[in-house]
Amino acid sequence: MKKRNILILVTLLVFLFTLTGCSNNKKSVAQEANTADTWSSIKKRGRVIIGLDDTFVPMGFREKNGQLVGYDIDLAKAVFKQYGIKADFQPIDWNMKETELRNRTIDLIWNGYTITPARKKQLMFSRPYMANRQVLVTKTKENITSFKGMQGKTLGAQTSSSGASLLNEHPTMLKDYIKGKTPVLYDSFNNALMDLDDGRIQGLLIDSVYAGYYISKEKDPTSYRITRGGFDGEDFAAGMRKGDKTLKSKIDQGLQHLANTGELQRINRKWFGNSDNSLIQPAK
Template identity: 55%
Template structure:
């Protein structure tokens, strides 16, 4: 399965840098968690619970058989195989992801989760592993070839997504152009895409990796047009409680090993048909 955009694997220099950090006691968050007993618990129970939106192709989604599959699924399995731990993938309301993490319902957020300044205040991140960005998906018949062509038109965006954050943080790029200067909010990207097809909205602001994979695998990809704009790029990383410093270190160590032995490149080729490059 191939992705037609340019995808960049990033941040493994940062992964090595993370490993140089001395692991100390973490602050408890929500339930009585701390970095020592959490990692011991993961090892003892041989499982870790990962929260995801199971409609986010190609990162984590359900195939025709109802199984949860995707790039992040393969990546998480490969990481925890090194430690004899099985990742359990728990579908969640994406708008509640940080709350689920804080309450202990899940142990990690791993589903095309972008690093942002706001999220860094409440979540610990792994080293980044994939570069991303926000793009506008439209139908060719709408004749939208730039963000300015969305002036007065209706935009859709997923609730609590990176797209919604980018829209709010950089209103001059797109938000101030659209109808009522407010987007229509959807619980999933697929619902937004369905409304796009039905003509109820004229564009969807969406992650580039989702847009590229979705359009490339549609029965009629030529009906769509993907427009890049001036939003800053972002990076995907794994989110976890700030107290889970041992877990953070273990994930980064696994990433570094997978970069060296070629496992990361193999998983990337499987889902995107491209070789990873590092920047």
């Protein structure tokens, strides 16, 4: 009996030691993300790894030939070119973006990434560079001219998007009107827009930058209607670990330099034409 009790005690001690080790390891990963400044490592290897959703037109997406293009692609490349650093883009599961950043699988999240109070608790942001807001896109033939016009109709939204968050945070503005008070969630806006065209959903809550770009490329832009409700606007910025203060400074300075030289304005015109949502103006 004594030997058996000793064996049980040893097994329990090993189990507790394992749990403590896992806990300490998780704690050390979080502490490192909050304190480690990785700029020297990025500079030494000559490249920075940027996580993105590669279906987010026009911020970062793949053309038919597989090439990765987009507004944020051009912008990030232009910023890091100033420092002799190559910007590498890594498609990630958007639901796991903060975990990927914390575990140092990527160095940055730069992909139409919205600044929110909840995200500020987990990471640090660059200066905001673009204004965006959530809008309702419908087919003109549906004659929906307000959020209330979605009464009893099916709404689409992207999983884990800022639009989905706003929908839940302010249900009386739109969520309470839609069928079942629950939206159809999509992994990408592309699939959602196809369902909108086919009539499987009657409305789509989507970023205004994406909506404007997508509709402008359609054969008949007048077949779509963009409705602005009461949701607050939002700002896009690059997200990084809290310890990367030098990286933040370099990005902020790089963005301002692009504005001063006119390169930022050129990139804006390339992707959005005369629609200018930029928050960074040339220094006087």
